[in-house]
Amino acid sequence: MFLIVSGAEEQIERAVAYLEGVGVRTTAAAKNLAWDEGKCVHCGACVGQCLPKALSVDEKTRRVSYDEGQCIACELCVGACPFGAIETVGKHFAVKEAANG
Ligand code: SF4
Ligand code: SF4
Numbered sequence: 001m002f003l004i005v006s007g008a009e010e011q012i013e014r015a016v017a018y019l020e021g022v023g024v025r026t027t028a029a030a031k032n033l034a035w036d037e038g039k040c041v042h043c044g045a046c047v048g049q050c051l052p053k054a055l056s057v058d059e060k061t062r063r064v065s066y067d068e069g070q071c072i073a074c075e076l077c078v079g080a081c082p083f084g085a086i087e088t089v090g091k092h093f094a095v096k097e098a099a100n101g
Contacts (some may be wrong), residue, residue, distance in 0.1 A: 009089075032089050033073055035066040039085035046077035046086060 006012075016026050035055075042064045047055045054070035055077055057063070078086050 033066075033068070033071050033075070033077075034087050034089045036085045036087075037066075039083050040064060040081075041083055041085075043082075045082065046080045049076040049080045051076075 007015075019026055033054075042057075042062060044057050044062075044064060047057055047064060049055075051074075052070045052072055054067050054072075056065060056067070058065065073088070075088060078088060
């Protein structure tokens with residue numbers, strides 16, 4: 001079973017602890033992405049890495065923006081950014097195996 005949870009890190013950890021407490025084993029499936037606009041110099045180096053177009057350039061302003069809803073957390077952009085403006089944080093969890101069947 002695949003389960004996506006969202007919320008503050010503390011809430012996610014509590015949810016995972018609950019699942020583990022009732023005998024459901026979990027494993028991390030993917031991470032969330034954090035884009036720090038304050039560090040971004042809008043060079044565009046990350047945009048070509050992003051197939052779902054979660055990172056895009058406004059053709060008029062030439063500024064880069066990030067649409068979290070489009071991001072599949074492939075992390076290809078992380079290594080592409082020379083300024084450390086993109087990093088992975090937090091986790092989604094996949095329910096791997098239920099102890100009771
Ligand atoms: S992690 Fe992948 S999908 Fe998300 S912004 Fe980066 S390149 Fe795009
Ligand atoms: S590579 Fe980094 S600095 Fe350049 S546009 Fe992307 S996030 Fe901004």
